[in-house]
Amino acid sequence: MLRESLTGLKVVDFSVIGAGPTCSMFLGDMGADVVKVEPPDGDPGRRLGPPWYHERESAVYVAFNRNKRSVCIDLKSPEGVAVARRLIASADVVVESFRPGVLDRLGLGYAAMQECNPRLVYCSVSAYGRTGDYATRAGVDGILQAASGLMMVLGEAGQAPGKVQAPIVDVATGYMATIGVLARLIQRVRGGKGGHVDVSLFGTAVALQQPSFTGFLGDGALPARVGSAAPYSAPNEAFAARDGWIMIAAYLGNRWDRLCELLERPELVEDQRFLTSSLRVSNRDAMRVELSAALALHDCDHWVDLLLQNDILCSKVCNYADVVESPALAHLQLIAEMHGDDGHTYRTPGFPINSRESQSTPHRAPPRLGQDTKAVLFELGYLRDEIDALLSSGALLAPDSKGGHAGT
Known part of the structure; x- marks a missing residue:
């Protein structure tokens, strides 16, 4: 042992x-x-x-x-x-x-x-x-x-x-x-x-801080402060649902397409601002507005169940009480x-x-x-x-x- x-x-x-x-x-x-x-x-x-x-x-x-x-x-x-x-x-x-x-x-x-x-x-x-x-x-x-x-x-x-x-x-x-x-x-x-x-x-x-320091050493640009978001991919951040917050990582192409469909916003797939993860990073504020409006319509549990069933990486943003009750723990x-x-x-x-x-x-x-x-x-x-x-x-x-x- x-x-x-x-x-x-x-x-x-x-x-x-x-x-x-x-x-x-x-x-x-x-x-x-x-x-x-x-x-x-x-x-x-x-x-x-x-x-x-x-x-x-x-x-x-x-x-x-x-x-x-x-x-x-x-x-x-x-x-x-x-x-x-x-x-x-x-x-x-x-x-x-x-x-x-x-x-x-x-x-x-x-x-x-x-x-x-x-x-x-x-x-x-x-x-x-x-x-x-x-x-x-x-x-x-x-x-x-x-x-x-x-x-x-x-x-x-x-x-x-x-x-x-x-x-x-x-x-x-x-x-x-x-x-x-x-x-x-x-x-x-x-x-x-x-x-x-x-x-x-x-x-x-x-x-x-391996990724952010490596980025700075590569291009000399100080990293932006973006809250819960990953600075190198999008969407990869927390969004407000009706009763709390949900973290979503759907930055790869197939997952982004699937997310847009599940949120009943299929037109976002063809939106020129959001065609790639890099473009979504550059246009993060606009992307956040579009996704937040849809996610606010339902509770966290609704979205977690739906997204996980469709292989979208996500989690409710948990407090310690939630974690202690987690089946994973x-x-x-x-x-x-x-x-x-x-x-x-x-x-x-x-x-x-x-x-x-x-x-x-x-x-x-x-x-x-x-x-x-x-x-x-x-x-x-x-x-x-x-x-x-x-x-x-x-x-x-x-x-x-x-x-x-x-x-x-």
Whole structure:
């Protein structure tokens, strides 16, 4: 099973919030033992909200941290750094999202750790890469949507810059990091050594825009902001029906002809403005007026049923409530359900590869801050007295080491 493909691998995750935690979560979804290392006040993602799960857990934190164990280490203390070093020395993979140079100064960077653990795969996630003029700049999803040009191709012309509300750059960077880690692990199987994976939010955000950037590099023209429409084909956009919106992609000749017939507008097939997809792109506003008038006569369900029966690509523009009720979501089993040791149930979008197989094995709920600190240190060979001393010094934190603190 895919859920067992990385069983036996140990991942130490120093990353926070979105991109790095997405990578380590997917590695955990594939069976790796993921140890999430958090500072005394926890991953900042724990404090981002609303919305909140069960009035105490951030949905942001829950979204990115299933199938992990939490160890709380204060890297500002020498004792904490020593524990982290021992943890990394035992790992197959490290994922980190500190600003470039921070872990190097602590003696926990790739160069230092590779010497004592040559098989280590070390993944660094940053805003703009580890070198260059922007290397020390911090960045989050929205900033990189702006810096990469993505915000300037979203929304309608004349409106304020748009933004993908889902943290698409964070999540896609997590995908990229996962690919890089898996590639380095294959390299290790072949050559016995690990390697460094360097992935940036900026690089991912640019790569997400392959067609529009390629067009700009080809002709130098800035892409127009066309809302839901694809800039390179038409019709390929959302139209208002009587009770909502419907997305239609009928830009190939035979589908365009069929759409015009189904809308009872056969004369549009011979209209000189709309003879090809390129002409329809050039005359998009006029095309939209003609199609919108017909589509407004009936509800979304009417049009979806009719168009699908005639092989026209379409979908109602769904909200999340619609998606949760979708037969496709149910069939693919795309929601992972987890039961925490606090008695609460947590639900998130699950691992999307071989999803029906992936959800057949229970997932570990996102951990409370430091809930596995003692267990992980025992596994590293620390004695009980040593662990107690580290807890007393503040180098480590466990749920019961500060009056029942659980990081909520």
